[in-house]
Structures are given as C-alpha cells and as structure tokens.
Amino acid sequence: MMDKMIFGRYIPGDSVIHKLDPRVKLLASFYFIGIIFLCNNWQSYTLMFLFTLLALSLSKIKPSFIINGLKPLFWLILFTVVLQILFTRGGEVYFKWGILSVTELGLMNGIFIFCRFVLIILISTLLTLTTPPLSLSDAIEYLLRPLEVVKFPAHEVSLMLSIALRFVPTLMDETEKIMNAQRARGVDFGEGNIMDKMKSIVPLLIPLFVSSFNRAEDLATAMEARGYKGGEGRTKYRVLKWQSRDTLTALVFVVLTVILVYVRN
Amino acid sequence: MKPIITLEDISFKYQEDAEKYALKNISGSIYPGEWIAIIGHNGSGKSTLAKMINGLLLPQTGQVSVNQLPVNEENIWKVRQSVGMVFQNPDNQFVGSTVEDDVAFGLENSGVPREEMVIRVNDALTKVRMSDFKEKEPARLSGGQKQRVAIAGVIAISPDVIILDEATSMLDPKGRFEVIDTIKQLKEERNLTVISITHDIDEAANANRLFVMKQGELIHVGTPEEIFSYGEQLVEMGLDLPFPEKLKIELNQLGIETPNHYLTEEGMVEWLWTSSLNK
C-alpha cells in the first residue's frame, strides 16, 4: 500500500492555484522565498503571512492537512529558534546564565526566524500539494533548457527526474512488501539499540537494491525496444501553456514586492 | 506470400567463449498476419529468439530479416518501427508518468509531430479500451491494465509485428483474458503478425503455429493440434496439458480406452457422448 507520506504529497483539485502553470508556481515559490529575506519588521511579516493565507485559501486544501505538513518539522524549527534566542545579543537583557542570555534583539530575531521558517514551509508545501510531480519536472526541464547551450544535458536530467518520480510509488510498495516479508521472518524494524537498527536495515536494503537493478535493466531494454536513442530528434508530447491567469500571478508578485519594499524599514 | 520475418541459421551465445549456445542453428519463416506461439522451458532460448527479431540482440552467425530488411546496426531503428514488443513485468516497462505519456513515448522517440501524436495516442488508447484512464498514474492501474497500456504504446507506432514476451505470465486470470482479447481484436483489425512467448495453453491455442524450443534449438514447428497431440510430453515443452488430455489420462487409469489423436473440448464431449450411447 502506497499513500503513506503526507508531507510533500500532491492532492488533486481544480482550484486556481492547481491550474496555474507549473513554471509560474515554481518560479513564484522561489521568488517568494527570496523576498522573505527582505522582511525586517512585523509589518512586512504580517504582509507575507496574509499573502500566504490568501494563497492557501485559494487552493481549497483543508487547513488541518497543511498543519500536518508542518508537524514533522516542528523540532527543527524549535531548535533553531531557541539557538537564535539564546545566542543573539543586543538591546535589553531579560535573562542571563553564563554565555547564554535572552535579550530583546535575540527574542526578536527568534520570532522572525520562526516566521521565516513557517512561511517557507507553508509556501513549499502549497507548491507540492497543488502541483503534480510530473508537472514540476516539466517545469524544471523548461527552465533548464537554456543551459543546453553550455552542453548541460537538460533532456537527460529531466527524463531521469520523471522516471525517478514515476518509480517512487513502485519502490515504496516494494519496500513495504520486503519489510513485511522480513518482519514475518522475525525482524523488528526500529526496535533495539542503534546497532540492532543498523543490522535490521540490511535485509531490507539488499533486496531493494537487487530489485532496483533488475527493474533498471528491464526498463532500459523496454526503452531501447521502443526506439529510445537519446534526446536528439525527439518531439515532446507534453506542452505547457501560458495563460492569462499566469500573467496575472506575475503581476500580483510585482505588486507584493512593491508593497513589501514600502512597509519594510 | 513473402514472409515478414525470416530466420536463417542463426546462432547466438551470450558470451563468446561460453560453451552453451543460447540459440543454435535456428531457421524459419513467419508470414504476415500469422499468430506464432513460441513455447519451451525457462532457459530454452525463447526470449533470446524474440530479442533477435527486433535487434535487441544480434546473432553471431546467421541472419534475421524483417520485411526483407536484414536486422543489423544500420537498420535497427527501422526494424523497431515495425516490430513492437510487450515484456513480462508490467511495472518495469512503464516509462511515462501517466498512461498517455507512456503511450506517447515511442512516438516521441521517432519524432512524430505533436498534433499527430495526440491523435495517435487517443486512437491507440481507444483500441485497448483504456481511454478513461488517460491521465492516471501507473500505480493506480491493475497489471492487466498496465499491459494494455504497453500494447497501446506499441500499436501507436503502427508496427507490422507485435511480440509478447510472456506478457501475461504475471497477470491474474482476468488480466490475462483482457490482454489476449485485446490482441485478438487488434490482430483482426490491423492484420498484425503476433509472436507470443508463453507457458499458457489457452494462449498457445490461439496461435496458427507453435514453435517449440529446447536448449536453444527449435525442435518442433506445427499447428496447435499437431503439437497438442504430443500429450504428456507437452509438460516437457513448458506447457500444461489441454483439459481433454488430462481427462484422457484419468480415464485411462480407470481402465477406459480413449482415442490417441488430439481432441478439442468439443471433440471430447462428442466422443464421450457417442461412446455413452454405443456401448
């Protein structure tokens, strides 16, 4: 049974966000992450949060689901925030213990870092929740294409990416099957000390490697039989279409940037 | 009629210095519109022979020709345009991320313009009755459906020959039926030449002629009736016994004599009926 991972999964839908061109979504997400670093006061962060919430609501994805996406990263966020608070100095000192101190600046930085994290995670979760992996790989190929001039193998990279994506569910299934088979033979995955855990991985990894090699060989034969001879002279079945809503999105981002520059210190 | 495939005395070893031949002195002709079943035990050279026909392997001696074109490095891409192949494992030949992408793969490879590609993909999917699944990912399909997509991918390039390399062996009975049924229809509509490598007696029974392989050699060629009349030896050829043959064996054990020649199921029913009256 696949469908185990929730973080980073695509949820089919027909919202405006779903329908956007993947190139727009990909570039916009990177751009958004970039301009988060322009934020330096609470007004600018509020703006970014409002924008993100708007985008999330447009996607029509259940909020509980998005929160689930955040959960696995909770400890990482907490750790970074605490470090930030304890080691940044400046402004009024609220608490001091050895080299550790909680200061006004530290607290501020901590809060900002927290906001940044949450924003970045929310926006990238939104990207993966609303864009099929395949469209993402199409977008990546399109964006890499100019690099072909400098002999960058854009076609091969994108084919590799799309085959890898296509085999993710297959290999997850396989992993589960082999785990079950080994559990039925008395292996406890994830039990015992580190040594035990490492040991229990071997009966899982070796069969997975063996089967992946077999699959790769079969796939190569099948591709050859179907006339695959590299990127040259090849046509593409998938095409990406730029639509007015994509232009609109681009404009929205220009406006967002302008406001952001205006409200920051 | 000119044969579509000719095998002239081909021999092949996987390693030059190996003692064992994977194929040894194989000759034969296959004619347009024929359905050939290649049978034999695992390791008898069936799949190797199939790979010779579309140039996935080239013989060390002898000559394979498809449409009078010798299969060699030079013609290989042309040959692959006219010989399509469906493999055993439904998962391991699915290249595209969705059904339509996978069907388009072969067309993309030969540089078919997009407009034409869309028409041919739709057409091929309709033919294998998978149009409703066009945008589905392979993980959402059954084995039989995946194999039908693989068939659509082959017929999209409109080949003359389709090779089924144990294409039904990993399927459940329903999937097997779907696949064979699809092939039967396509064969009628397009006068396809079908070469199926199989252990399945029902699949073999669809063929016009059977090629029996053993240790790299072609030991028998004949109609299903001729080959099925080998009776218990069929098991040695990698096939199961047809049901009437199994019944004959049981009846013989109970001391009832049965005809020596091969009987179809209908024939067997007829024979039993008349003998129940005549005794």
Add this chain to the structure above:
Amino acid sequence: MVMDIQFEQVGYTYQPDTPFAFCALKDINLTIKEGSYTAIVGHTGSGKSTLLQHLNALIKPTAGVVKIGDRLITTDTPNKNLKEVRKEVGIVFQFPEAQLFEETIEKDVAFGPKNFGVEGEELKKVVRDSLQMVGLDDSYLERSPFELSGGQMRRVAIAGVLAMKPSVLVLDEPTAGLDPRGRKEMMGMFYDLHKEQGITIVLVTHLMDDVANFADYVIVLEKGQVIKQGLPKQVFTDTQWLTTQQLGVPAATTFAQQLMARGFQFDTIPLTTKELAQEIAKILRKSGEQV
C-alpha cells in the same frame, strides 16, 4: 494449544482521518481451523493481501478482534511480543524470492529461525531439513541465492519460512510466474507438507483448479467483505454465481457442464479431473450394462 485463527467483526482502514482514507476490510468473520487447507479467493483489490497481513499480526485490525491461537489482537495491542505469533504463522508472500539477501543459501534460510533464537546444531539441522522439504540438497548450502534460477530462488525463500517451523503456512499466490511443471511441483510440495506434517495451509489464489484440487474450505472476498464461505462443493456448485463474480470455475466443472448440456447426468457435480473421470466411468459402465 489449538492454533485456530479467528476473525470477529474485523475491519481495517488505511490512513484513517486523512483525505486518502481507504476501507480495505469490513466486518470480516471467519475461522481458519487448525489442520485445515483453506483457500482465500477474490479479485485483485478485494482485500486479500490486507486480510493476509492480519494472520500474523503484521497489521492490527482497526476494528474487531483477530484471535491467533490464544493471542488476541486488537487495535490497542502493543507492537511488542508479537514475535511468537509470527513464529507460529509463517507467510510466503507473492514472489518471495524478492526477500533473499544473504551471501549463502544456508545463511538466508537460517535468518528466520535465528531471529527466533534458534542456534548451533539445531539451527544447522533445521536449515538442512527445510531445504530438503523444498527439494534442494546440501550442495546448495554454500551457494549464493542470487545465482539460482527463478524457481529455485523461490524454493529457497520458502525454505526460509519453513525453517521457522510454523504451524500455519500462509501462501500468497505461491506459483505466480512459474511454468506449468514448476507450478505442479510446488503445489504438490505444499500438499505433502499439509498431509505429512499436519501444517495448516492458507492459500490465496486465483486458480480455481488449485482450490478444487487441494482446499477443504473456501472463503470468497469481494470489496473487503466475505461474500461466501464454505466447503468447495458448496461454493462451486453455483457456477452461475461464480461466473457473474468473474471468479472462474474449475476446468473439470466447466467441462462437466458441457457434458450436461449434451445430455449427461451427474449425481454430484465434479470439481476435479479425477472426480469427473470417475463419474464418467460410472456412466459409461452403466450404459454398457444396459446394452
């Protein structure tokens, strides 16, 4: 201890409370009796493989109770101490050759029993015995499992399960992908184990001929529910129903029906070729006497 396996109102839902929630089993009630040869049939996606994983607590029901011997498994059963259940109920998964991983066949077959604490001479013996049961002699011990043919690899994998000395052996389409001879040999092997060692067998299969030839109890699953269960005779008598369910009918039964359409009359409808031959012999002899 009696090793019956009992399902009481068992249900299983994958990923509950997410948009991907999927109910795979619903209100399953059944008993697999010690010493029986039970067949589970149903289409791909009918819930067979989910049910199968309940048989040795690889997954726990999300509703109801599974009784394995004297152990009760419910949603709340902790994951610890399930080993003894797994030792009692061995599962041979579909294409089990995929689970091989050791350098030598001996080590691979020993893997299961070693996990359950078998050691030394006893371990060596159990490995040899298990390999013998699947028809491989001592010359295989030191060889790598990866240099064998597909059919032999499968035998090694099966030996690896047998080596745990389970009292119940679950087989998930054990002959898939084998040629007819390999299929016949393998089914014969399991039947011998059942007869000679009294191992309870649970066979998941699509092949109605195997059900007719070997099973003494049949459970039919469809869309996560048991839609029929009983003796093969009971389940196979209603051929019409089997055909509408697209489950297939044993070859002998199909052939018997052709004979009946032609005018033959049978006392009971035959399920196996042997039974059919006996019935036919009866009729032929009778008509012989009448003349």
